[in-house]
Amino acid sequence: MTKKLIIFRYRELFNILEEIKENFEFKLEFYENERELENLENDNLSDYLVITKKKLSNLKKQIIIDKSPININDLIQILNINFLKSKFIEQSKIDLGRYNLDLNSRILNQNEKELELTEKESSILIFLKQSEDPVKIDQLQEKVWGYNSELETHTVETHVYRLRKKINDKFYDNEFIISDKKGYFLNEKKK
Incomplete structure (x- = not known):
């Protein structure tokens, strides 16, 4: 299953990550509409993360980045840790x-x-x-x-x-x- 990183209403971050996406082991997507996020939980897509500026209700796998600038290496480390946690939790069920x-x-x-x-x-x-x-x-x-x-x-x-x-x-x-x-x-x- 492909890992998916969704950037929600954070265009600047998406543009930065888009430039270096060949270094990632996940698919990168940008969402503007909350309705697009509703389908994530229903589609049984287990390996995804959503980066947002503020907490969204009813969404389990999200990372809030409300301070910028953020060191890109720190961000990648946060993403890797969260993808690993997600995989560990899924495999335990x-x-x-x-x-x-x-x-x-x-x-x-x-x-x-x-x-x-x-x-x-x-x-x-x-x-x-x-x-x-x-x-x-x-x-x-x-x-x-x-x-x-x-x-x-x-x-x-x-x-x-x-x-x-x-x-x-x-x-x-x-x-x-x-x-x-x-x-x-x-x-x-x-x-």
């Missing part, structure tokens, strides 16, 4: 269909409800999400715990049981982690 998992905080959420998970619980959900086929207990033991399959399997079963119970207690959903004779899998269909 995992879509599990019914829920979203934030890897940084280990919080499973649905709408306004949040459930704090342990590191193992998060790892179980991620492994189940990444698996195309149902996952057997010994696979979870090996991949999530790093155990040899000859060890007792009750650890995995107990963790999955507790995770299911936590999800059911918080979200009233006992159909998210499914088990059958083939193994465990996630039911990612929206409720």
Whole structure:
């Protein structure tokens, strides 16, 4: 995905950056109209930043530069840091269909409800999400715990049981982690 830097109503800065844009790893655009900004949040364009002179409401990824002159090297450093932060935040969110998992905080959420998970619980959900086929207990033991399959399997079963119970207690959903004779899998269909 291409990074996009949008300069909003700051023509002088846009003109300066336009002259040196071949040195950037992002696309440079100038917006004059607030309506153009409304589409940013709706288009799922995750890698963008907006530079403005004053704070705009309802816009998450903005950098306010209200003092000039600004050192161009300082500006480029600010942009790089903000693009990296944006990428880190986007990569930490995992879509599990019914829920979203934030890897940084280990919080499973649905709408306004949040459930704090342990590191193992998060790892179980991620492994189940990444698996195309149902996952057997010994696979979870090996991949999530790093155990040899000859060890007792009750650890995995107990963790999955507790995770299911936590999800059911918080979200009233006992159909998210499914088990059958083939193994465990996630039911990612929206409720």
